[in-house]
Amino acid sequence: MTLKIRSSIAMENKAPAVVLPMDTASIPGTIQPVNENKIEIQDFSFYYGNFKALGNINMLVPANQIIAIIGPSGCGKSTFLRSINRMNDLVPNIHTEGQVCLNGEDILGQGVDVVDVRRRVGMVFQRPNPFPKSIYENVAYGPRLYGIGKSHGLDEIVYNALKQAALWDEVKDKLHQSAMALSGGQQQRLCIARALAVEPEVILMDEPASALDPVATLKIEELMQTLKETYTIIIVTHNMQQAARVSDFTAFMMIDNPQTRTGVLVEYGPTAQIFTNPKNKQTEDYVTGRFG
Amino acid sequence: MARETFERQMQTILDQVLVLGSMVEQAVLEALDTLKRRDQTAARRIYEADLHINEKRYSIESGCITLIATQQPMARDVRFLAAILEIITELERIGDYAKGICKITQIISEEAIDPVLIDELQQMADQGLDMLRRALDAFVASDVETAREIPLEDARVDDLYNQIYRQLMEEMMADITTIDRANHIMWAAHNLERMSDRVTNICERIVYVATGEMKELDTEEGGNTGLN
Numbered sequence: 001m002t003l004k005i006r007s008s009i010a011m012e013n014k015a016p017a018v019v020l021p022m023d024t025a026s027i028p029g030t031i032q033p034v035n036e037n038k039i040e041i042q043d044f045s046f047y048y049g050n051f052k053a054l055g056n057i058n059m060l061v062p063a064n065q066i067i068a069i070i071g072p073s074g075c076g077k078s079t080f081l082r083s084i085n086r087m088n089d090l091v092p093n094i095h096t097e098g099q100v101c102l103n104g105e106d107i108l109g110q111g112v113d114v115v116d117v118r119r120r121v122g123m124v125f126q127r128p129n130p131f132p133k134s135i136y137e138n139v140a141y142g143p144r145l146y147g148i149g150k151s152h153g154l155d156e157i158v159y160n161a162l163k164q165a166a167l168w169d170e171v172k173d174k175l176h177q178s179a180m181a182l183s184g185g186q187q188q189r190l191c192i193a194r195a196l197a198v199e200p201e202v203i204l205m206d207e208p209a210s211a212l213d214p215v216a217t218l219k220i221e222e223l224m225q226t227l228k229e230t231y232t233i234i235i236v237t238h239n240m241q242q243a244a245r246v247s248d249f250t251a252f253m254m255i256d257n258p259q260t261r262t263g264v265l266v267e268y269g270p271t272a273q274i275f276t277n278p279k280n281k282q283t284e285d286y287v288t289g290r291f292g
Numbered sequence: 293m294a295r296e297t298f299e300r301q302m303q304t305i306l307d308q309v310l311v312l313g314s315m316v317e318q319a320v321l322e323a324l325d326t327l328k329r330r331d332q333t334a335a336r337r338i339y340e341a342d343l344h345i346n347e348k349r350y351s352i353e354s355g356c357i358t359l360i361a362t363q364q365p366m367a368r369d370v371r372f373l374a375a376i377l378e379i380i381t382e383l384e385r386i387g388d389y390a391k392g393i394c395k396i397t398q399i400i401s402e403e404a405i406d407p408v409l410i411d412e413l414q415q416m417a418d419q420g421l422d423m424l425r426r427a428l429d430a431f432v433a434s435d436v437e438t439a440r441e442i443p444l445e446d447a448r449v450d451d452l453y454n455q456i457y458r459q460l461m462e463e464m465m466a467d468i469t470t471i472d473r474a475n476h477i478m479w480a481a482h483n484l485e486r487m488s489d490r491v492t493n494i495c496e497r498i499v500y501v502a503t504g505e506m507k508e509l510d511t512e513e514g515g516n517t518g519l520n
Contacts, residue, residue: 277504287366289295
C-alpha cells in the first residue's frame with residue numbers, strides 16, 4: 001500500500017517518519033527513517049452508530065519506539081488505542097473508515113483473523129486484571145490457547161515473559177501461588193508478562209500506572225524502556241509528566257468542537273518538542289495546564 | 293482561568309527579575325559616578341552592595357527551581373523559567389562589572405582623567421543601560437521584534453569602546469607613565485562594553501521564550517567590529 005507521508009521530522013540521529021497533522025505538516029526536512037514504521041494509520045475515523053468519535057486520523061508509528069497519547073477526557077484516546085487491536089469490535093453498532101496497517105497489512109480489512117491481531121497487538125489496562133489463578137497459569141494462559149504445553153517449552157515461555165516483565169526475581173519462588181496475592185504493581189507487571197507470553201509486536205497500554213503508587217509506577221516506566229528494544233509501545237496517559245518521561249513521540253488529541261465532539265489528532269511530534277515548544281496553540285494550552 | 297496560583301508565582305518571579313534589573317542599572321550608574329567624582333567612600337559602598345545583587349539573583353534562582361520542581365512547567369512556561377535562570381546570571385554579571393568599576397575608582401584614586409574619556413564612558417553606560425531597560429521591557433511584553441533589534445545597537449557601544457581604546461593607546465605611547473592609569477580606564481571601558489554584550493544574551497533568551505528558537509542574535513549588520 002502507499003501512504004501519503006506529508007512530512008518527516010528528525011529526532012537526534014534516529015528519525016522515524018511521522019505523519020504530522022494539519023498546521024505542522026509544513027515542517028521541512030524529509031529524512032529517511034532509521035526505524036521502519038510498525039503501524040501506519042491513514043484517514044482513520046471511528047463511529048459509534050452515527051456518532052463520529054474519531055475523525056480522519058493519520059499517524060505513523062515507528063517500530064521500537066514509545067508513543068504517548070495525551071488529551072482531555074472524552075477526546076477518544078482510549079477508543080483510538082482500542083482500534084489498534086480491534087478491541088472495539090466487542091462494542092455493538094460501531095464502524096470504521098480508513099486504514100490501520102500493521103506491518104503494511106490493514107487489520108481492519110475483511111477476512112482478518114482478529115484473534116491473531118490481538119495476539120500481535122497486546123494490551124495492558126488501567127487496573128491490573130490478573131485471572132484468579134496462579135502466577136504461572138496467568139502467564140501460561142495465552143500460549144496454552146495456542147496449544148503450547150509443557151512439552152513445547154511452556155516453562156521457558158513463562159520464564160522469559162516474567163523475566164522481560166522484570167517480575168521473575170520477585171515471584172520465582174511462588175509461581176504456583178495465587179496472582180491475586182501480589183501487590184498492585186506486581187499484578188500490573190504480571191499482566192504485561194501475560195501479554196508478552198504470546199509474543200506480540202506491539203503493546204498498547206491504557207493508563208497502565210494510574211492505579212499504582214509512585215514506586216510501582218517508576219518500575220513500569222523503567223520496564224517500558226527495556227521493552228521498547230523488542231516491542232513497539234503505545235501508551236495512553238493522563239499524566240503528562242509520565243508522557244514526557246517515557247515516550248519518544250507524543251500525540252495530542254482533543255475534540256474538534258463541542259457540538260460534534262469528534263476526537264482529532266491535533267499535534268504529533270517528538271516528545272521533547274511537544275513539551276518544550278509545541279507548534280499548535282491548543283497543544284501549548286493543554287500541556288501548560290491552561291485548558292483541558 | 294486554570295493555574296492561577298502558578299501564574300501568580302511566575303508573575304512574582306518576573307517582578308523580582310525587574311527589581312534585579314533596577315538594582316543592576318543603579319549600580320552601574322553609581323559606579324561610573326564614583327569614577328567621575330573619585331568618591332572612594334561611595335565606591336566602597338557600591339562595591340559591598342554587590343552582595344545584595346548576588347543575594348537577589350540566588351533568591352530568584354531558588355524560586356525558579358522550586359517552581360520547576362513543584363509545578364512541572366511545560367512548553368512556554370518551562371522556556372520562560374529557563375530564560376530567567378539565564379537572564380539573572382547575565383544581570384548579576386553586569387552587577388559585577390559595576391563592582392569592577394568601583395574597584396578601579398579605588399585604585400586610580402586621585403589621578404586625573406581626561407574629561408573627554410569620562411564623557412565617552414558615560415555615553416557607553418547610557419547606551420548599554422538603555423539597551424538593558426528596553427530588553428527587560430521587551431521581556432515583559434514578549435516583544436520579539438524589539439529583542440532582535442536591540443543587539444544591533446551594540447555596534448554603537450563597540451565604536452565608543454574602540455574610540456576610547458585608540459585614545460588611551462596614544463596616551464600610553466606618548467607617555468609611558470600613564471600606562472597604569474590608562475590600563476585601568478581601559479578596563480572600565482571594557483566592563484561597559486561587556487555589559488551591552490550581556491544585554492544581547494538577554495535578548496536571545498527573550499526570542500527563545502517567544503519562539504523556542506535558541507540561537508545567537510546578530511549584533512551588527514556586517515562583520516565583527518569589537519575587540520572582544
